[in-house]
Amino acid sequence: MSSNHETTDHRFVAVARRSLGEHVASQLRTAILRGAYKPGDYLPSERDLAVQFGVDRHTLRSALLELELLGLIERRQGSGCKVTDFREKGSTELLPYLLYRSGEADVQIAESVADVGAIIFRSFVELAMMHADANDIALMRERLGALDDELRSGDSNSMVAAQRTFLRTLCRSGHSVAVELLLNTYVKMFETTIDPEHNLQRRWIGEILPPLSSGAYRSLVDAIERRDHDAARRAMDSALQQLRTLMMGILAPGPRPSATAQAPATTDHGTPGGDHPQRQT
Secondary structure, three states, X not given: OOOOOOOOOOOOOXXXXXXXXXXXXXXXXXXXXXXXOOOXXXXXXXXXXXXXXXXXXXXXXXXXXXXXXXXXXXXXXOOEEEEOOHHHHOOHHHHHHHHOOOOEOOHHHHHHHHHHHHHHHHHHHHHHHHHXXXXXXXXXXHHHHHHHHHHHHOOXXXXXXXXXXXXXXXXXXXXXXXXXXXXXXXXXXXXXXXXXXXXXXXXXXXXXXXXXXXXXXXXXXXXXXXXXXHHHHXXXXXXXXXXXXXXXXXXXXXXXXXXXXXXXXXXXXOOEOOOOOOOOO
């Protein structure tokens, strides 16, 4: 007979805390991204919006500021809020909302994220080909050895950390601070947009990373040392194609799952507010 105090492996999901302003921004953002308001249109006046949402002007303005920072609107004194073309004014912070704006994963958006990752990866490999010195090569080989050690240990978190350290070392061997900062931006975008629950990372570790570590990664370092552009390109393409195939297999097609830790809060009408949904695998 079990005790009333018996513990189980069940874990509860943290409840997201959102301010009124975040709820308002979510509805407005979703309306704009789904085309209810097109570039050049004006939103209703602040007074009308405050009445519709049932909030005070201060709360509404905090929501409008968020939209302005995302590049979705321009606030003009005496004229109101004009909807902008997010392709001209927006930033990568819009990608989490664009990816699921229709309720399912947008394949084209997901592919564009993969394309940008490939461009960045190729850019720092090309820079490494030009600028990596003997110390850089030695450090990359050392990082690959550490990655192999973690792969044998079987600890998934350590494997992810070791791979990141290797890729960071590879990027740094190009001696370009600008590219390193660009990589930081992409990694943050990728983890919040594509893989916030680390599903992709877990499958990458189990299905692809072990042979990649001893295959494409080592071939890539060898090619950089020899300044062999053709060999480096082949090694890059092998790794990038495997990542792309795995990512698209997880994301597309991807129906909006049930509510969990990252699920969007609902509006007063019970419809999703357009924030980060959970992914299904």
